[in-house]
Amino acid sequence: MDLSADPSQTAGGIRAPRSHSMNRLLLFDLDGTLLRPKKTISPTNLQALDDCRRAGCGIGIATARYAGSAQAYVCQVQPDVLITSCGALAQVQGKTVYQDGFAPGDVQRVFACIRHICGANTEMTVDTLQGHFWNYDRNQRPPDPAWAKIIWSDFRDFSLYALKICAQVPTDKQVKALQAALPDCDIRCFSGEENWHKITKSTATKANALAPICAACGLTIDRITAFGDDFADLEMLRLAGTGVAMGNGVSAVQAAADVTIGPNDTDAIAAYLHTHILHAE
Missing domain, CATH: 3.40.50.1000 (HAD superfamily/HAD-like)
Structure with a gap:
């Protein structure tokens, strides 16, 4: 595991309360x-x-x-x-x-599978230690302003370590194709979020x-x-x-x-x- 980044300064900048003993x-x-x-x-x-x-x-x-x-x-x-x-x-x-999470090379491997199976313009989001990235049409689907550190990207030259990738996968056939192409990943639909599937390492x-x-x-x-x-x-x-x-x-x-x-x-x-x-x- 790569623990080089300090998530108290990244991943939303959230700090937990001071330590206390717990039973x-x-x-x-x-x-x-x-x-x-x-x-x-x-x-x-x-x-x-x-x-x-x-x-x-x-x-x-x-x-x-x-x-x-x-x-x-x-x-x-x-x-x-x-x-x-x-x-x-x-x-x-x-x-x-x-x-x-996914090393940068693995992120690009996942992107390539998504684009090949679901289309070059598939809507995606990526959670990183630096922020949450998205590629929607900025004029059509703006992100929730309440979210911290949300950044638009076309993901073409994306080179960050990723915790989670989400993508719009419209059909069961495409879901099965992604699962076959990415056997080291866990791919599943979010309840209540039609067609949005999360992709994480299976571990x-x-x-x-x-x-x-x-x-x-x-x-x-x-x-x-x-x-x-x-x-x-x-x-x-x-x-x-x-x-x-x-x-x-x-x-x-x-x-x-x-x-x-x-x-x-x-x-x-x-x-x-x-x-x-x-x-x-």
Whole structure:
């Protein structure tokens, strides 16, 4: 793994709070889990997280998002642990403990496969340590201004290390062709994002980030309680000491979890934390 860059100054410029000892780590996916359908965090859930922190728990975010697009939520939650880009980058107290992305030559290899299979003008985005790059028509589809460090590029001479690549892949046939051409990659569609597929190294997962996070935090993996709703969360929930699926989650995640709680449009997270963490016997 190349850990040469300091992600406290890159990948959105996010710093975690000062170190404190923790007796347990609570790890939350964002979209579909901690975030309500309108992309806000319930004040009740947020207060429960703060109560757990005061009780000695560490708080973590584990998201498919680029760090810059999670920045507003990081400012609210102030996590001790931050996993971004589907698990390609993990930080503890602002320091990188896990990084698994594409070297520049591999980025160009992925680009070449996408253009060959999906067309030369395929819409793409790339998460890097320096920012989030995109190639949409700037007049037609401007990026979300709330995102930090978002940069337009045509990707022709792109030479940066990449954490995650996303592309518009319209047909199942093209998805299968990409998967055959890139056997070392994990390629899957984002739930609710028609035709948008994320491409990461097959080893870059939220689950694979847990061991180095545990080492950095001085915890065993059974002291992690992980919350999620989608396929990218599945192995993380299986590996954690306790896996908690959201009621709105896909059936495979609910089946893999130790417990399923209410959906993300309720305060089910707060209810679970009060019962099983704050007031557990």
